[in-house]
Structure formats: structure tokens, C-alpha cells
Amino acid sequence: MASADADAEEPEAGDSDVFPVPALRERAAACAERLRDPDEFLLCSHIDADGLTSAAVATSAFERAGFDFETAFFKQLDADAVASIAATDYDTVCFTDFGSGQLDVIAPHEAAGDFVPVIADHHQPADAETEFHLNPLLEGLDGASELSGAGAAYLLARALGDATDTDNRDLAALAVVGAVGDMQDGEGGLSGANEGLVADAVAAGALREVTDLALYGRQTRPLPKLLEYASDARIPGISNDQAGAIEFLSDLDVPMRDADGEWRRWVDLDADERRTVASALIRRAVSSGVPSERVDSLIGTTYVLADEEPGTELRDVSEFSTLLNATARYERADVGLAVCLGDRGEALDRARTLLRNHRRNLSEGLQWVTTEGVEREDNVQWFDAGTRIRETIVGIVAGMAVGADGISARQPIVAFADKGDGETKVSARGSGFLVREGLDLSAAMREASRSVGGDGGGHDVAAGATIPAGEREAFLAAVDELVGEQLADGEDEEDE
Numbered sequence: 001m002a003s004a005d006a007d008a009e010e011p012e013a014g015d016s017d018v019f020p021v022p023a024l025r026e027r028a029a030a031c032a033e034r035l036r037d038p039d040e041f042l043l044c045s046h047i048d049a050d051g052l053t054s055a056a057v058a059t060s061a062f063e064r065a066g067f068d069f070e071t072a073f074f075k076q077l078d079a080d081a082v083a084s085i086a087a088t089d090y091d092t093v094c095f096t097d098f099g100s101g102q103l104d105v106i107a108p109h110e111a112a113g114d115f116v117p118v119i120a121d122h123h124q125p126a127d128a129e130t131e132f133h134l135n136p137l138l139e140g141l142d143g144a145s146e147l148s149g150a151g152a153a154y155l156l157a158r159a160l161g162d163a164t165d166t167d168n169r170d171l172a173a174l175a176v177v178g179a180v181g182d183m184q185d186g187e188g189g190l191s192g193a194n195e196g197l198v199a200d201a202v203a204a205g206a207l208r209e210v211t212d213l214a215l216y217g218r219q220t221r222p223l224p225k226l227l228e229y230a231s232d233a234r235i236p237g238i239s240n241d242q243a244g245a246i247e248f249l250s251d252l253d254v255p256m257r258d259a260d261g262e263w264r265r266w267v268d269l270d271a272d273e274r275r276t277v278a279s280a281l282i283r284r285a286v287s288s289g290v291p292s293e294r295v296d297s298l299i300g301t302t303y304v305l306a307d308e309e310p311g312t313e314l315r316d317v318s319e320f321s322t323l324l325n326a327t328a329r330y331e332r333a334d335v336g337l338a339v340c341l342g343d344r345g346e347a348l349d350r351a352r353t354l355l356r357n358h359r360r361n362l363s364e365g366l367q368w369v370t371t372e373g374v375e376r377e378d379n380v381q382w383f384d385a386g387t388r389i390r391e392t393i394v395g396i397v398a399g400m401a402v403g404a405d406g407i408s409a410r411q412p413i414v415a416f417a418d419k420g421d422g423e424t425k426v427s428a429r430g431s432g433f434l435v436r437e438g439l440d441l442s443a444a445m446r447e448a449s450r451s452v453g454g455d456g457g458g459h460d461v462a463a464g465a466t467i468p469a470g471e472r473e474a475f476l477a478a479v480d481e482l483v484g485e486q487l488a489d490g491e492d493e494e495d496e
């Protein structure tokens with residue numbers, strides 16, 4: 001295995017074509033053109049890592065284009081949020097990382113002349129049409145793996161750049177953070193249209209693509225924690241085993257502490273040392289019977305932000321996205337946006353404080369779910385966290401819980417949390433395997449929530465909804481039935 005620097009791809013100059021199909025270029029150009037018309041407009045985005053990076057990409061491109069605009073963030077673009085937007089004086093509203101799924105709510109406002117929507121999104125579109133709409137799903141691309149909200153915003157930025165003297169390619173690295181924040185990367189890294197973004201970011205010198213140990217926390221976690229917390233790997237005697245992880249490392253011929261006696265981190269190791277640790281880890285996994293696909297997934301494609309300081313949360317794309325979630329999901333999108341836009345002072349300090357809190361919440365949430373366990377219906381498993389897990393992170397916790405003891409990776413997981421306003425938040429997570437079997441959580445969340453007076457949507461593999469409190473049982477029955485039908489239909493298709 002090579003070190004970060006040795007294995008970095010050579011930046012290549014020249015014209016990459018980031019638009020995967022001409023129709024997306026046309027959509028991006030139409031949206032860009034429309035934004036030139038108004039004297040001022042409103043930019044609205046979603047409160048997660050992808051939504052923040054979407055807003056950062058858009059904001060940078062808009063400023064360079066000399067646009068006059070304000071920015072606002074929303075937890076969910078529901079009917080109330082859209083109505084509040086309609087009540088403003090803006091007659092043009094740009095939506096990033098949401099908008100498609102709420103087109104049916106937006107369309108009546110457009111028809112009433114409240115505002116013209118310009119949408120750059122990657123969620124499953126609702127049943128309605130609009131003119132300025134940039135979404136990979138409209139052109140046959142996968143919105144859950146091939147292009148994220150930030151990627152759509154980046155295509156818009158590139159279209160804007162075509163008409164100005166900047167090409168906006170330096171913004172591609174932020175879009176990569178968004179894609180990884182939405183878990184669009186697999187073992188081989190990003191795929192589909194996302195690869196064009198990676199190429200642009202690499203060419204701009206902002207990103208390096210590195211084959212490396214695929215564990216979360218290479219930049220900031222002390223080595224024993226890096227291994228101990230790698231619970232997905234499930235290596236007996238190392239994963240979730242502090243003493244075991246320390247013992248494993250201590251047996252290697254690599255100094256584990258620095259001159260001050262502090263644990264070293266993965267970034268502190270040189271290429272040879274990394275190879276030693278990685279080889280030993282793989283040998284240990286193999287000898288303790290870890291299945292080969294899980295052994296293979298210990299090494300994968302990772303992304304390093306070349307301009308950020310090594311050993312910080314900003315240097316690794318995945319850690320960066322977690323830092324952003326730690327701000328926006330706690331009503332501090334302003335802090336995350338400032339970090340994306342380059343604030344390495346006060347905003348970064350603030351974000352790091354928020355990150356400590358976010359990590360504690362994730363770890364306590366995960367602890368609670370794995371202790372309580374899940375309930376099982378015919379086709380889905382579920383838990384209701386009530387007020388124990390914040391509704392804005394219950395989906396992340398649900399995703400992290402899959403694969404833990406008693407939580408199957410073979411059934412979708414549905415999580416509930418109280419919103420505290422007479423409503424219940426729902427988050428659902430599936431897997432690539434289940435999607436190939438016919439699972440579409442976006443459709444299931446939308447239909448089941450609407451059947452009880454709520455609303456929802458998202459992606460086939462990950463979706464969410466809001467339902468009235470007290471409708472959990474009816475909702476769950478509807479989801480269970482819908483998912484059962486989807487998986488049965490998937491089976492039929494395979495038989496054909």
C-alpha cells in the first residue's frame with residue numbers, strides 16, 4: 001500500500017467534461033441563465049453535509065457571478081417551509097439539495113406567481129413539472145450514488161463559470177465532500193457522474209485520490225481508537241475492544257507513541273509503517289475468520305483535501321463531512337457554511353466544539369439502540385427512540401446500528417423520533433443489496449406517510465418522513481406492506 005503522497009494521482013490539465021450527459025448540461029445552463037434575471041433572489045438549502053456543501057458551492061459561484069442573494073437553511077422543505085418562502089418578497093428562489101421531492105408543494109406557489117423555483121437536487125422528484133430543474137434522476141442517473149445535491153450545485157456552478165472568467169473548478173472538492181457526506185462512495189470510491197467531479201477537483205489540485213486503509217478517522221483518531229471504533233470491520237479481539245486494539249498495535253514493530261508519549265495517528269505513520277499495520281490487520285482478520293469481502297473492504301479509495309492541514313478533520317473528506325453534520329444538524333448551518341467558505345478561525349473552533357457534542361450524541365444514540373434492540377415486522381425492523389435521540393441525527397444512528405448484534409443487514413431499518421411538536425420524524429435505511437431486490441424506501445416513505453396525513457421521500461436506499469404523532473402503528477403497517485410488495489415484485493422481475 002502506498003502512502004498518501006506516493007499514490008496521489010497526477011493532476012492533469014485539460015478539459016474534463018464533467019457533464020455526464022448533454023441533457024444535464026442543458027438543464028444546468030437553463031438554471032444558470034434564469035438566475036441572471038432577477039435583481040436579487042433567495043438560496044435555500046438542506047441542513048446536512050451535502051446541503052451545506054451545496055450551499056457553499058452555489059454561494060461561491062453566485063458571488064463570482066456578481067449575483068445579489070440571501071441564503072436560508074431548512075430542516076425539511078415541508079408545506080410550512082415552502083409557504084414561509086412564498087411569503088417573502090423574493091420572486092426567484094434557488095433550491096439546492098432539496099426541492100425535487102417537494103415539487104408538488106412548490107408548483108402551486110409557482111402557478112400563483114409567488115416565486116419561480118430554480119432547483120439543483122438529487123432526490124426522487126414528486127409528481128409535478130417545473131422549467132428550471134437540474135436533477136440526475138431526470139436523465140437516468142442514480143441520485144443516491146452517481147451525483148449528490150452538492151454535485152448538482154457544482155454542475156450549476158460550472159454552467160455559470162462557462163459565461164464568466166472563472167471556470168469554478170476549484171469548487172469540485174467541496175462537492176466531493178457533499179457526495180461522501182451522503183454516503184455515495186463505495187469501496188472503489190465515488191462512481192458515475194461523481195467521478196467527473198473527482199477529476200475536476202484533482203485537476204484543480206484541491207483533492208488527492210488515495211488507496212488507503214478504509215477506516216473512519218485516519219486524520220484525527222489515535223491509532224487504538226481508529227481500530228477499536230472500526231466496528232463495521234468486525235475483527236474479533238480488535239473491533240469494539242480497546243485492550244485488544246492496544247495489544248495488537250503494541251505487538252507490531254512500529255512505534256505507537258510520539259516523543260511526547262502521545263498515541264500516534266494513521267497520518268503520523270510513514271508509508272512503511274502504514275504497510276506494516278495494514279498487513280498485520282489483514283492477516284489478523286483472515287486468521288480470525290473474517291469473510292473475504294469484509295477483509296477486502298479494509299482497503300479502499302479515500303479522498304484527501306490537499307490544501308487542508310494534515311491531522312485535522314478538514315483534511316479527510318469523510319471527517320470533514322461529519323464536522324459539517326455536527327453544525328447544520330444542530331441549527332448552526334451558519335458555522336458549517338463559514339468553514340466551507342474558508343473560515344479557519346472562529347467558525348472552525350465553534351465547529352469543533354459542536355463536533356464533540358455530535359460525536360457524544362451519536363455514540364450515546366448507538367449505545368441506546370444496540371442495548372434496547374429492534375422490533376421486527378415481516379419486512380422491516382424498527383425502533384422508536386422517542387426523545388432519546390435527536391430527530392436530526394436519528395437516521396445517522398439507524399445507519400450506524402445496522403450490522404450490530406441483533407440488527408440485521410438483510411432488512412430495512414425504520415427509526416422513529418419525537419419532534420416535540422405533535423409530529424414524529426421517521427428515518428429509513430436500506431442497502432444496495434435490498435435495492436437490487438426491488439426496495440424503494442423513497443416510495444415507501446412517501447406513500448405510507450401520506451396515508452396517515454404526513455409526507456416523506458428521499459432515495460431508494462435511504463429516505464425519511466414526518467408523520468402525526470400517534471400514527472406510528474398505522475404508518476408502520478403501511479411501510480411493512482409496501483416494502484413486502486416491493487421485495488416480492490423484485491423477485492418476480494428476477495424470475496422473468
Ligand code: C5P
Pocket residue numbers: 046048050051144181182183184395396399429430432459461462463
Ligand atoms: O438528504 P440526503 O440526500 O442528504 O440524505 C442522504 C442520506 O442517505 C444520508 O444520511 C446518507 O447517510 C444516507 N445514505 C445511506 N446509504 C447510502 C446512501 C445514502 O444511508 N447508500
Ligand code: C5P
Pocket residue numbers: 180181182183215216229230231321322325359362396399400
Ligand atoms: O457519513 P455519515 O455522516 O453517514 O457517517 C455517520 C457518522 O458516523 C459520522 O458522523 C461519524 O461521526 C460516525 N462514524 C464514526 N465511526 C465510524 C464511522 C462513522 O464515528 N467508524
Ligand code: C5P
Pocket residue numbers: 076101123395396426427428455456457458459462463464465466
Ligand atoms: O432525515 P434522514 O437522514 O432520514 O433523511 C434521509 C433522506 O430522506 C434524505 O435524503 C432526506 O432528504 C429525505 N427525506 C425526505 N422527506 C422527509 C424526510 C427525509 O425527502 N420528510
Ligand code: ZN
Pocket residue numbers: 050051097122148149150182
Ligand atoms: Zn443530499
